[in-house]
Amino acid sequence: MDMIRQAWRCSIVLALIVSVLTAPSIAQTVRIASKKFTSNVIMGEIAHLWLEQYDLTATHQAQLGTTRYLWDALLEGDIDIYPDYTGTLLEETLVQMNLEWSDLDSVLTTFGFGMSVPLGFNDPYVLGMKEARARELDIHTISDLARFPELRFGFSNEFMEREDGWPMLRITYNLPQTQVRGMDHDLSYRGIESGSIDVMDLYAMDAEVIIYDMRPLEDDSAYFPAYEAIYLYRLDLHERFPTVPGFLDSLGGTLTGDIMRTLNTRVVQDRVSESQAASEFLGGEFVLESQIVLREETMWSRLWQHTTEHLILVVISLVAAILLSIPLGIIAAKRPRAGALILGIVGVIYTIPSLALLVFMIPLLGIGGPPAVVALFLYSLLPIVRNTHAGLVSISPPLYESAEALGLPAMPRLFKIELPLASQSIMAGIQTSAVINIGTATLGALIGAGGYGQPILTGIRVADTGLILQGAVPAALLALLAQGVFTLAERVIIPNRHR
């Protein structure tokens, strides 16, 4: 009984720690975010640098996620501004409401959102294929595709799902193709290049249109709506930062299609940073009061930053998992019926795909570090709980008996005999958890938690293998290091029984 009460106390303290860590930080800054594709990141960066020109404190969480994700984050107040497209709002986010162009402004107001003056370019979704292949088959328009049922389509997952995406397009153009796959947008370009798919969806502004020599197909039935680029922001900015909406509007009309495509190409082909591209645009288009000073980031400073972010995610989630899992494992070993339940629950949590687990956390905890820490924490429970349980139940009965017959009460018996005898198994569980945790934490970047996942994500987006390695290699080294540290710790903590 005593032990169970202590375990309870432990978990309450833990719950407190987690809730303090995950409490939303009070924002004193304008928080901008952008979607997971290059032109949107550049737009986010333009707003970021533009507001900083006016001595406002602004942050930009680049490539934070999909449209739905940013919309929810804006709704929750996790962010203040993100770049979006009128077409996306009408045809996807608010499609249930069946809105007209003219209704958009007033409907957004009901959500507490405002929309800036359009920036200037129109970035519709189109279908595209390799120039050479299109020439070979003599395809110019989307309706031409109907003649080639054997063509393989690779569409972004978002396009596959959304109302105005593939399902309606197929009906409108009566397309017969059956080999249609959903894939990550950035990977589609790889697929096109390697010839594993023939047709993909793309944004008209993508730099890859030039780089990969793509032919955008004419939308001859005028299926795709206009996608005017705008900034979507929370109306409470009018109270919190009254000047910001005006500054956003002042960018209106300046970012034409040609300029946007050039900026995209600068990033994807010339490998300049989005900040660099954004500052080139602002410097060329406006008479700036002061020179834009880009925070020059060396590879080492970035590595340092990602390492710190990654370690924070891993250490907090792992320590919390250890503090909860060991008591849970002890209860599981002492109370077989509760044990079956505990092992069942942590087992089920473990089977949730890590990406899904991360995304489940967002409605509860918003974006960034806290939801990632909680997801990693949940993910780290099983190996430690199971190994603690296994270590305790495998202690040989004569040892249990001796300890009890000596007259040692339950608690000292647990701490002096049972836990030390199970320590090897428990340490192995912690080690497994740590390695899994370090690997899984790279996914944290998908929900804005940073870490080694950040360069991997950017690397996939701009097709830069070097950048991918800048995240993957340190993550692997960190996992190896953790393994080494635990092996060493095991030697120190667990006495050598053969002396």
Added chain:
Amino acid sequence: MVELCGVSKHYGQAVALHTTSLTVPRGKTSVVIGPSGCGKSTLLRITVGLVTPTHGTVLFDGDLLTPANMQSIRLRIGYVTQHGGLFPHMTARANVTLMARHLRWDDDRIQARLEVLASLVHLPAACLERYPLRLSGGECQRVSIMRALFLDPGMLLMDEPLGALDPMIRYGLQEELRSICRELGKTVMLVTHDMAEAAFFGDSITLMRAGTVVQTGTIQDLVHRPASEFVQSFMRAQRGLHEWT
């Protein structure tokens, strides 16, 4: 000193021990003997409260054994398990002094007690610093006995303490163990499956079979006045009968 009053132990349908009553007199050595699986260990476990009897009660010095007084009564009983039961993560010294340290004896008292017991069981001082894996079987048993005796309990329960040893060492240890029991004047309950050992130690011998006590008496009683056919054949099966009658 200990009285088992109509105790029995059932595991589901299986009966490990049928209703049994037994008195262990103070200052004497009582031996329990019988074929493997007949319930000897179960009887001992019930006596220290490791196993709660399905029926019946245990009286220790006239007090009813209950969960409430179990802990304090165990401090007055030394128990050597059938398989040694030394903790592999502690040195022999830590094993032996575990309870005394838990009860916050001071270091001098622990050291003094340790020296007395080491010389009593003839354990070389160097052995105390080793982990059990590095001790021989005989040394392990000596350490187990030291651990059981450390708090100077009135009663000593030993479940086949010499079971796993080779005959030469076993013979030597038997002598030592008997003189320890006699010198210290402890009440001893000892389990064995070897009649020669039983005769050597026991003031009284309890012969068991399939969960029941068949006969309790001296070795003379068992040899000359067997209570049943089984006692007779059990005695005959044990070699060297003539030596101890």
